[in-house]
Amino acid sequence: MTNSFPDKEPLLRVDGLSVDYGLKGDPLRAIDGVSFELRTGEAVALVGESGSGKTTTAMAIAGLLSPNARVSGGQVHYRGQRLPIDDDAAMRPHRWSETSVVFQGAMNALNPVHRITKQIAEPCILKLGMTRGEATARAIELLELVGIPADRGVAYPHELSGGMRQRVMIAMALACRPSIIVGDEPTTALDVITQAQILKLLRDLRSQLNLALILITHDLSVVAESCDRVMIMYSGRVVEDGTVAEIFAEPKHPYTKLLIASIPNPANGKKMIRPIPGDPPNLVNRPSGCAFHPRCPSTMSVCTTEVPRLGRFGHGRVACHLHPPLQENMVTVHA
Amino acid sequence: MAGQASRNFMSRRLGLALIRAIVTLLIVATLNFILFRVIPGDPANMLLAGARSSVTAEQIEAQRQNWGLDRPLFPDQVVDYLWASLHGDLGYSFKFRGRQVADLIFERLPATIALVGLAQIIAILGGVMLGLYAGWRRGGAIDNIATVSSLALYSTPAFWLAMLLIVTFSTVSGWLPGYGAYSPSASIASVDRLLDYLKHLALPVAAVALGLIGQYVVVARAAMSEVVTEDYMVTARAKGLTHRQMLMHHACRNAMLPVVTLITLNLGYVVAGAITVEAVFAWPGIGGLTVEALNARDYPVLQGIFLLLGASIVAANLLADLAYGILDPRVR
Numbered sequence A: 001m002t003n004s005f006p007d008k009e010p011l012l013r014v015d016g017l018s019v020d021y022g023l024k025g026d027p028l029r030a031i032d033g034v035s036f037e038l039r040t041g042e043a044v045a046l047v048g049e050s051g052s053g054k055t056t057t058a059m060a061i062a063g064l065l066s067p068n069a070r071v072s073g074g075q076v077h078y079r080g081q082r083l084p085i086d087d088d089a090a091m092r093p094h095r096w097s098e099t100s101v102v103f104q105g106a107m108n109a110l111n112p113v114h115r116i117t118k119q120i121a122e123p124c125i126l127k128l129g130m131t132r133g134e135a136t137a138r139a140i141e142l143l144e145l146v147g148i149p150a151d152r153g154v155a156y157p158h159e160l161s162g163g164m165r166q167r168v169m170i171a172m173a174l175a176c177r178p179s180i181i182v183g184d185e186p187t188t189a190l191d192v193i194t195q196a197q198i199l200k201l202l203r204d205l206r207s208q209l210n211l212a213l214i215l216i217t218h219d220l221s222v223v224a225e226s227c228d229r230v231m232i233m234y235s236g237r238v239v240e241d242g243t244v245a246e247i248f249a250e251p252k253h254p255y256t257k258l259l260i261a262s263i264p265n266p267a268n269g270k271k272m273i274r275p276i277p278g279d280p281p282n283l284v285n286r287p288s289g290c291a292f293h294p295r296c297p298s299t300m301s302v303c304t305t306e307v308p309r310l311g312r313f314g315h316g317r318v319a320c321h322l323h324p325p326l327q328e329n330m331v332t333v334h335a
Numbered sequence B: 001m002a003g004q005a006s007r008n009f010m011s012r013r014l015g016l017a018l019i020r021a022i023v024t025l026l027i028v029a030t031l032n033f034i035l036f037r038v039i040p041g042d043p044a045n046m047l048l049a050g051a052r053s054s055v056t057a058e059q060i061e062a063q064r065q066n067w068g069l070d071r072p073l074f075p076d077q078v079v080d081y082l083w084a085s086l087h088g089d090l091g092y093s094f095k096f097r098g099r100q101v102a103d104l105i106f107e108r109l110p111a112t113i114a115l116v117g118l119a120q121i122i123a124i125l126g127g128v129m130l131g132l133y134a135g136w137r138r139g140g141a142i143d144n145i146a147t148v149s150s151l152a153l154y155s156t157p158a159f160w161l162a163m164l165l166i167v168t169f170s171t172v173s174g175w176l177p178g179y180g181a182y183s184p185s186a187s188i189a190s191v192d193r194l195l196d197y198l199k200h201l202a203l204p205v206a207a208v209a210l211g212l213i214g215q216y217v218v219v220a221r222a223a224m225s226e227v228v229t230e231d232y233m234v235t236a237r238a239k240g241l242t243h244r245q246m247l248m249h250h251a252c253r254n255a256m257l258p259v260v261t262l263i264t265l266n267l268g269y270v271v272a273g274a275i276t277v278e279a280v281f282a283w284p285g286i287g288g289l290t291v292e293a294l295n296a297r298d299y300p301v302l303q304g305i306f307l308l309l310g311a312s313i314v315a316a317n318l319l320a321d322l323a324y325g326i327l328d329p330r331v332r
């Protein structure tokens, strides 16, 4: 499934992206120098504990940063073109046409007073210039694509189950034929069976429509079957990035190791997620050096002073002083 | 089909709301009846109070029989009262001897509806739009001005506003009349008379409208500030909608839900009038009539006005129920 040949410009390239929230004098750096690439049709999971900057990263790419956010560094290129991610109005053409978002199911992401067909048809009318009739026909087509019978199109959101609402959200996300779909914990609020169905739907649609997917999740177990690559975030930085197989078989970063060890495994009676010891980092006063050093079981003295560089390692990347990057001239495979 | 089911549900809701309205009205009418029986004093005495000469016991007894006051309160008198009220027979006024209460009320009703109705229209158009805009652009200059002034207006008693308006625009500047509905010298010519009426209407309408605007701005702003934080607004933005499209297609409809309820409930007070404002301006409406009736202890008139007030509030509640059902699919 992985399409990792460095043959052409990636669909999306993020370089050293930093985003601050709040006042200029005392900003909170939510993400700090995030870099990665996304290829057409590729599925990347964004994993990390609460507050690690997953949503901020994804919203920056989708041009949906909140008004109190400020891009303090870096840039994003889409199909080789620089995206004006800090310009709300300039990002409008990009939204939904190129990148759309499936929000968390628990979020009341659908407007309660409009019928679902109308909500799916809306971007077709406003962005693609379709007539109301054409847009409605497209909406019904999309509903059927996500497994909702056409006659449910007249329903209002409150008349649907959580799983159905999330299907509507997905149908809506496909309306303008985007190349990238961001799923921000799209299955968090759903029961296990519905969760599996929604993830399968996303997988099927992705291969059918050759969509790139950025899937945000706390849940590493979701990642294995739905994604090609995993990117682990800690304290607003990418700490490890690799193929699903690599990360699960041979995690490099101590934080990734702890994350994988904390996956509940019913087979050996481990049902609860075992939390990683220590407190999540304070973003206003990020720990010096490697932000993970106060909690890391392998801290060295260099860890407290120097921020480890996210260097290439095998087929992926890792930011840890235990794994110093290979010499640049030895690198033959792209990140 | 979903549509059919929701239509059935809608008509059931409507039926329930109607039954509720009728029961409420019966209770209001009965309470109204009881209220004026427990007030100290024999109604028969009061009926004869206008007669200056001494009253004999026979006369009182005759009155009691005449008015049915000798019969048991329940069920005879209550049923009589409800039956008569249903036919628009609200009895006779003490003060305006021999005049039907219903006639008195209907005579005064147009002036009140003109006053409060016009004030409502102005307040709805101005206050709601201003409030929605302020909530949309929270923290902006217009929001700050609108919030401070609407809170001030909302918390100022109407009679005080009325007096300020009179002093400013009538007493000091002499721009507008501040008393009554017509000038004593007004000609009979219809256009002049209408203009004269509108001039007299201006300040009372302003007094009522300003208070309402304050109320609508506060409520519409609060509703809109809540809506802009809703997740579906994030979705609307993600879909690439412009601010205007987000406002018109997604925010307004949702923010209007609580506002429409408030407006519809307020419509119930259109007939009751603005008692204090009418009193200050000597406006010849229901509010003025209430004050006159209170001063004269004219219980039948008060009873009639209370019944009308109760009925219109019940009707407004029914309307609010229906309007909400139309606007919000979740309660259909």
Ligand SMILES: Nc1ncnc2c1ncn2[C@@H]1O[C@H](COP(=O)(O)OP(=O)(O)OP(=O)(O)O)[C@@H](O)[C@H]1O
Pocket: A021, A022, A028, A030, A048, A049, A050, A051, A052, A053, A054, A055, A056, A057, A066, A068, A283
């Ligand atoms: N609009 C905002 N204003 C101020 N701070 C924000 C805002 N959005 C996020 N933050 C802060 O930025 C940091 C990163 O938040 P973000 O939502 O990106 O994390 P996340 O990884 O998505 O977390 P979660 O798993 O809880 O969704 C957090 O500390 C959060 O409190």
Ligand code: SF4
Pocket: A253, A254, A255, A290, A291, A292, A293, A296, A297, A298, A299, A300, A303, A308, A319, A320, A321, A322
């Ligand atoms: S850099 Fe040091 S502190 Fe950070 S994860 Fe690696 S070993 Fe632990």
Ligand SMILES: [Mg+2]
Pocket: A054, A055, A056, A184
């Ligand atoms: Mg998040």
